[in-house]
Amino acid sequence: MTQRVVVVGASLAGLRAAEAVRKAGFRGQVTVVGDEPHMPYNRPPLSKTSIGDVPEAEWLKPGRHATDVEWRLGQTVTSADLAARTLRLASGEVLSWTGLVVASGLRPRRLDLPGPMLGRHVLRTLDDQAGFVSGIGSARRLVIVGAGFIGCEVAAAAAMSGIETHVVAPEAVPVERPLGAMVGAEIQRRLEALGIEFHLGTVPVEFLGADRVRGVRLADSTELAADAVLEAVGSIPNVEWLAGNGLDLSDGVLCDADCRVGGRSDVVACGDVARFPNMLFDEVPRRVEHWVTAVDTAKRAGQVLAAQLGGTAAEHVFAPVPAFWSHQGPVRLQAFGAPGLGDGEIRLLEGELSGEAAVGYYREGIVVGVVLLGLAGRYGHYRKEIETLSANRAAG
Numbered sequence: 186m187t188q189r190v191v192v193v194g195a196s197l198a199g200l201r202a203a204e205a206v207r208k209a210g211f212r213g214q215v216t217v218v219g220d221e222p223h224m225p226y227n228r229p230p231l232s233k234t235s236i237g238d239v240p241e242a243e244w245l246k247p248g249r250h251a252t253d254v255e256w257r258l259g260q261t262v263t264s265a266d267l268a269a270r271t272l273r274l275a276s277g278e279v280l281s282w283t284g285l286v287v288a289s290g291l292r293p294r295r296l297d298l299p300g301p302m303l304g305r306h307v308l309r310t311l312d313d314q315a316g317f318v319s320g321i322g323s324a325r326r327l328v329i330v331g332a333g334f335i336g337c338e339v340a341a342a343a344a345m346s347g348i349e350t351h352v353v354a355p356e357a358v359p360v361e362r363p364l365g366a367m368v369g370a371e372i373q374r375r376l377e378a379l380g381i382e383f384h385l386g387t388v389p390v391e392f393l394g395a396d397r398v399r400g401v402r403l404a405d406s407t408e409l410a411a412d413a414v415l416e417a418v419g420s421i422p423n424v425e426w427l428a429g430n431g432l433d434l435s436d437g438v439l440c441d442a443d444c445r446v447g448g449r450s451d452v453v454a455c456g457d458v459a460r461f462p463n464m465l466f467d468e469v470p471r472r473v474e475h476w477v478t479a480v481d482t483a484k485r486a487g488q489v490l491a492a493q494l495g496g497t498a499a500e501h502v503f504a505p506v507p508a509f510w511s512h513q514g515p516v517r518l519q520a521f522g523a524p525g526l527g528d529g530e531i532r533l534l535e536g537e538l539s540g541e542a543a544v545g546y547y548r549e550g551i552v553v554g555v556v557l558l559g560l561a562g563r564y565g566h567y568r569k570e571i572e573t574l575s576a577n578r579a580a581g
């Protein structure tokens with residue numbers, strides 16, 4: 186029987202996993218199933234495009250190893266039977282597989298509040314962005330709920346496009362959870378200089394308006410007028426289709442350090458949906474919602490699966506160095522390691538916080554992450570520091 190790898194999720198991780206399976210020598214059929222109607226594209230530009238510009242999709246082209254991959258787009262996988270090695274699609278069609286890659290990513294969390302739905306947006310897909318851009322149309326007042334990376338990036342783009350922009354969030358400063366209070370306060374200062382107004386330490390309790398949103402009422406009774414609202418309040422892993430197989434789906438899909446799922450060697454997971462231990466830090470499995478880790482886990486998952494199907498073993502310890510970036514108007518931020526794992530000890534390593542700076546995040550006295558504000562010329566240096574940490578940890 187011909188072997189077949191099926192990848193669920195036709196985005197960054199799904200594409201890179203399909204390429205990796207082929208590159209590792211798998212000669213059977215490779216099928217990628219995705220519920221979006223599009224070929225894979227890059228999501229980072231979606232939150233960074235100036236509001237007035239007509240956005241153009243940044244397509245991800247399959248590499249030379251994956252030109253014969255079968256793409257089943259606009260098709261949703263509704264369930265999986267791991268014992269029978271089958272998947273069921275919304276159309277009722279059943280697909281058999283010998284290897285399965287879980288790359289189904291995340292969807293935006295929605296606010297469950299009273300009030301009209303029209304005028305409320307989220308931003309994860311190309312179609313979300315098209316809806317947001319047309320919804321914002323001639324809007325002059327935008328309220329963004331959520332002060333994480335996506336909320337701050339869109340806020341900067343909107344304010345620089347001349348839109349009155351308000352950001353509402355329960356934290357004391359923006360991006361507090363991933364970057365801490367010191368860097369968050371500096372980012373707030375820079376975004377306020379663009380004209381963005383922050384409403385922090387509070388939450389929305391109601392959307393105002395009859396048939397469409399005209400405003401937002403906050404818990405402290407403030408009422409903000411709005412022509413459009415963006416809900417940027419985190420994400421939910423797309424795992425429902427895997428239910429009933431005895432897997433731990435409590436936060437994404439639990440994997441081992443090599444991306445294998447449920448102790449099986451024929452099922453792997455990668456990208457934002459995968460919760461795996463990174464031995465660079467410790468044995469605690471965590472999900473990582475960043476582009477670089479999606480690529481790293483996809484390559485590893487594809488390699489491990491192809492090796493298994495070919496009866497060999499994938500080599501070397503997998504301990505990828507996390508890295509991410511965020512562009513919020515003039516704020517250019519680059520990070521290596523996992524600043525969010527620090528225990529609160531944060532040191533200015535170089536430069537001035539109010540200008541260009543390198544900030545170190547420590548756990549038990551050991552640096553676990555570095556954030557650069559500007560300092561583009563120092564990327565290589567700090568990346569190397571975190572890579573050295575990785576090499577030392579992985580070696581034992």
Ligand SMILES: Cc1cc2nc3c(=O)[nH]c(=O)nc-3n(C[C@H](O)[C@H](O)[C@H](O)COP(=O)(O)OP(=O)(O)OC[C@H]3O[C@@H](n4cnc5c(N)ncnc54)[C@H](O)[C@@H]3O)c2cc1C
Nearest residue numbers: 194196197198220228229262289290291456457475476509
């Ligand atoms: C607006 C935005 C800006 C970002 N900016 C940055 C940035 O600046 N820097 C950075 O490091 N990272 C950034 N990221 C994160 C980065 O884009 C993600 O880490 C990356 O997209 C993860 O890829 P993925 O393939 O794992 O998941 P996804 O991109 O979520 O893809 C999963 C795919 O699977 C599909 N799917 C789900 N369930 C099913 C099903 N049952 N059947 C079929 N298909 C299914 C989904 O529709 C989706 O197409 C950003 C993300 C967003 C949304």
